[in-house]
Amino acid sequence: MTEEHHKKSSEQIPAPAVKPAGDELDAAGKSLSEALGMSFIILKVIMVVLIVAFLASGFETVGSNEQALVLRFGKIRGVGEQRLLGPGPHWILPYPIDEIVKIPVETTVSLSIDSFWYQESPEEKLSGQRRPARPDIPLDPKLDGYCLTRSERAVEAAPQGDGSDGSDYNIVHTRWQLTYQIADPERFFRNVYVRDIRPGDVYFSVITGQEGVKPLLESLLQDAVVTAMVNYTIDEAISSQDRIPRHVQRLLQEKLDRIQSGIRAVSIQLTASEPPAQVRDVFEASTKASQRSQTTITEARTYAGNTLSEAAGPVAEELFKSLHDPTVNEQTKEFLWSQLAGTAREKIAEARAYRTEVVETARANADYLDRLLPEYRRYPKLVLQRIYLDYIERILNSADEKFVIQTAEGAKGTELRVLLNRDASLKPKASQQQTAQKQEQQNQ
């Protein structure tokens, strides 16, 4: 645009310059000369304005999320830090000497890839529902996307070995999302193809679009995903472990750096992963099996807890450990024993009761003898008889039946039979308490 004006002015300038060379200064000539002078002044003003406009066209504003490179005659201007212009207004020499290239560095951009997902019709995409299981239709490699994952190691899965050569693999559908940003504007500008900006373009969407960085990133990301996924099992992929996206990110960054793209992968997310619809049933069954197995284990744990606390109360576990741990000191052990509950506590309580009883009885007996002895020494016969008869009296009082039998003189071999009335309900007690039966043969 500016050049055009220059051209125009270069044609116009000589005309007024030539005219005053003639020296006929009549009235008409004078007025003409004045008019020409006027237009000459106007032209000069226009020229000055144009020059100012030309220089002012060098003012550029770099947005807050951008950094800019200046190309002087096509080559990046400056050295080191100075090569990059930060946000704010800048003045550069006007075109065609300098040219500014603004690169959005601060903005992070998201890129989703569906190329590892099964083909979805537009209706399915809109409804957001999962495709129903269809066990018999194979996956079409032209339409459906998926990743291959490794099988579990033979030793992990089947200790007996099923004779495979290790090339078993699984199929899993995944969806990914990449967030990236331009980290090195210079490398990015120099190496990554972005089509020229045409009037009416939104600069940012050209850079990130189909004719910008998108195809490159999609390819590299898919590459990273495929490369990473073969190292994981399908279970790891489905459980959406963090380390798979991290692995993908690492691989992607390596690739981006290798081609000097100046792009940084900020984050990668595995947004969805599921087994193919063809095998979904068995996967669900296997999930159920895990749950069932968990339930069984939980039940067993509950049982274990109950058994232990029945046996020894809440300190059971700790006490058990202390029994097998020689480093636990006696004090702790005693403390634990004092906290005992349950069956074990009963046992000890019984023993304590026994101890008290035995000791008390012994003391009582001793005391009794102590007191009795002086009396006994004085009247041995009487004291003895009193005691003896006391006991006999008590014994006879508690007897259910009493038979006092007159000894027949000289009746040798006489037999006495007593029918003992056994009470069936008392039988169990018989084993604990000795039932004494005194049967006397008259003649023996």
Next chain:
Amino acid sequence: MKNVAIAIFVALIVITLGLYLVCFQVRETESCLVTTFGRPTRAITEPGVYFKWPFPIQQIHPFDSRMHVFEPTPEETTTAGGEPIIVSTYVVWRIAEPLEFFNAIKTVNKAEDELLRSRIRNTQNNVIGRHYFSDFVNSDPAKIKFEQIQSEMLADLQQSIAAAKFGIEIRTLGIRQLKISKDVSTVVFERMKAERDRRAQDIITQGNAEAIKIRTEAKSKSDELIAAAEARAKVIRGEGDAEAAKHYKTLEANPELAMLLRNLEALQKILENRTTFVTPMDVEPFSLLKGMPDIDPNSPKK
């Protein structure tokens, strides 16, 4: 004065216009080829300002030197083991030598269609044909040579492109999709099902085993605890017995009497319940049943 200024100005404009005819810029993102009467004479890869003869004599052909991505359509290949595999690759390439590129192909689209496509296919068949499927995916991660395969392909392609002198530089090559044919996918699904079923069985068996282990452990723990408690109980009983024994000393004053008392007590205890008592009449005090005893109040016997 005025004239001088104008003259300088005109001269400036003429020079500018002249420079436009004989100068050209090579941008950072380009490389240029200068042709003289249609014959390529100079290749420029460094950015900056260069001179040339005006139009009919010399002409400028700029080439974008940035990276292009080319994704050929996926094709089925066979591995060394004969398994079919569908590998989709992509190639990142750029024009490195404008002269060679100009001589060989001239345009980006032609380069991709005529040159890269067939060579990538060759490379793919070569390299994949050297490897077994188990090099791509393996249950043992240590045996996976995926990245190695990719770098082999890159080296192979770089070599064949360099040998052809097309002025193209292959920056990188990678596999973006790894797929299997329809028929194979059916087989894979069968195997996945079988494997899952077996896993489910394993999980249940393991769960049961674990549960049994937990139960047994708890049982033996509680048994052990009770045994330990019993041992302590025994000690306590022993203490009791020992303490009781201390009082036996007192009994030693008259062991006979002590023994008698003890026997009587035992007798009473033993005969406490369910006793049928049969006794002859000769024994005291039953002898009283026979009649009045003969007692002399004045002279008791002994």
